[in-house]
Amino acid sequence: MVSAARHAGRRAGVLATAALLLPLASGCGPKPGWQVQELPDAGLPRLSEAELAGCEARLRAELGLGEELARPADATNFGERQGEDAFDRPVPHQPALIMLHETVLSAPATVRLFQTPHPKDEDQVSYHLLIDRVGQRLRIVPDGKRAYGAGMSAFGDMTVRIRPSSVGSINNVTLHLSLETPADGRGDQDAHSGYTPAQYNAAAAQVLLWQARHGIPLSRLTTHAASDRSHSRYDPRSFRWDRFLPAYSRAVSLCNLRAYDTGRATY
Secondary structure, three states: OOOHHHHHHHHHHHOOOOOOOOOOOOOOOOOOOOOOOOOOOOOOOOOOHHHHHHHHHHHHHHHOOOOEEEOOOOHHHEEEOOOEOOOOOEOOOOOOEEEEEEOOOOHHHHHHHHHOOOOOHHHOOOOOEEEOOOOOEEEOOOOOEEEOOOOOEOEOOEOEOOOOOOOOEOHHHEEEEEEOOOHHHOOOOOOOOOOOHHHHHHHHHHHHHHHHHHOOOHHHEEEHHHHEOOOOOOOOOOOOHHHHHHHHHHHHHHHOOHHHOOOOOOO
């Protein structure tokens, strides 16, 4: 039997809250004990906007990728990618990772949650994009902004800390992509019936477009479950890599972008 605490943790975790890491004034104390961590540049090309538009057009025509639909989050539910920590040291703040989530709620309920003002740090939550059951891409937060998708998190041992009182988080360098959960998964079950072919196609296409725009290798595609360090996040439950990867390979072939298919995703 799943405990009430685990139920609350999973439900909150799939729509993860994250502390709003505001920088303190410079000169706020002695040099901190933690080192600034970096992800090495993968050396991948970054496509121009014209090249990306051409790839996206092919993905719409051949893979059924839909247009983005604007569903902007309230300003309290996202922030800036911060370039410095509280000690004026440069920290990574450009997109370098892609994280997969699921909503637990329906897509409309999730959008309403993100569009509700949350003045308290602990209530703030968002993704960059949400893919609904028919494969529509709902744009929640611009790529250049910091979405609050993962609180206490790391990629391997890489994490970003901004101030002495903050826990490490990779929100500063992450693009968050979430799949709408099916109706039979909107609770505390360990698994559910899974995601639709349209969702896998849209997720694969979106991952490739983000890779090509920001030079992100496939090995830096992760999940909330894999990156969470609070030991309370499990999403996306029932995600099938054996269904995602064929859709991804097709997208790579359609856009002739084999340079980005650098290895199996981390999970």
